[in-house]
Amino acid sequence: KQEVTQIPAALSVPEGENLVLNCSFTDSAIYNLQWFRQDPGKGLTSLLLIQSSQREQTSGRLNASLDKSSGRSTLYIAASQPGDSATYLCAVSYGNNRLAFGKGNQVVVIP
Amino acid sequence: EPEVTQTPSHQVTQMGQEVILRCVPISNHLYFYWYRQILGQKVEFLVSFYNNEISEKSEIFDDQFSVERPDGSNFTLKIRSTKLEDSAMYFCASSGRGFGEAFFGQGTRLTVV
Numbered sequence: 001k002q003e004v005t006q007i008p009a010a011l012s013v014p015e016g017e018n019l020v021l022n023c024s025f026t027d028s029a030i031y032n033l034q035w036f037r038q039d040p041g042k043g044l045t046s047l048l049l050i051q052s053s054q055r056e057q058t059s060g061r062l063n064a065s066l067d068k069s070s071g072r073s074t075l076y077i078a079a080s081q082p083g084d085s086a087t088y089l090c091a092v093s094y095g096n097n098r099l100a101f102g103k104g105n106q107v108v109v110i111p
Numbered sequence: 112e113p114e115v116t117q118t119p120s121h122q123v124t125q126m127g128q129e130v131i132l133r134c135v136p137i138s139n140h141l142y143f144y145w146y147r148q149i150l151g152q153k154v155e156f157l158v159s160f161y162n163n164e165i166s167e168k169s170e171i172f173d174d175q176f177s178v179e180r181p182d183g184s185n186f187t188l189k190i191r192s193t194k195l196e197d198s199a200m201y202f203c204a205s206s207g208r209g210f211g212e213a214f215f216g217q218g219t220r221l222t223v224v
Contacts, residue, residue, distance in 0.1 A: 032210055032212075034212065036215070041220075042217060043202060043215050043217035043218045044154070044204075044215040046214055046215070089154065091213075093210050093213075096167040097166055098156040098159060098169070099154075099156060101155075102153065
């Protein structure tokens with residue numbers, strides 16, 4: 001069974017600092033990995049998708065890396081802003097097209 | 112920008128009642144999913160649907176649950192005889208291809224009393 005773990009569970013950083021969010025998964029037989037943002041009581045917004053054959057993906061201030069063999073992904077958010085405060089979820093696609101989610105990294109960016 | 116829409120945003124129902132959660136996936140997408148998130152817990156997979164049939168379902172998706180694509184635009188999740196533990200946020204998602212990027216709706220918060 002695929003298990004996804006995200007560390008740290010919560011973090012607070014001053015505005016302007018870079019954010020580093022970690023995700024690990026137990027079974028390297030994945031098709032892709034997706035990072036989402038979730039605001040309190042809201043839906044999931046897709047941020048980045050990394051195919052299993054890729055090493056990294058970038059979108060604006062966001063950069064995600066994938067080391068499939070070691071079962072790890074890292075999401076970097078450069079120059080954090082208060083608007084980046086949210087929970088960030090990592091999910092891996094495996095099996096017959098299902099996603100397994102981590103519990104999330106809850107981020108607070110302090111102005 | 113195309114988006115997945117879900118209705119209602121919040122539904123309260125009595126234990127034992129049937130509920131239908133509705134979703135309109137992105138129009139050219141072919142793969143549809145339901146997930147749920149119990150408060151404070153991980154998002155959990157329920158079911159995937161393609162070509163008018165279930166592709167995969169989790170152990171959570173028992174006989175109490177069913178899905179349907181009644182027309183070309185809607186995708187529904189029916190929960191028969193709701194239980195207190197069915198209280199959760201239910202998310203619909205769609206993707207344009209298998210193992211492609213999944214786009215989620217805003218969710219339906221189901222409260223069973």
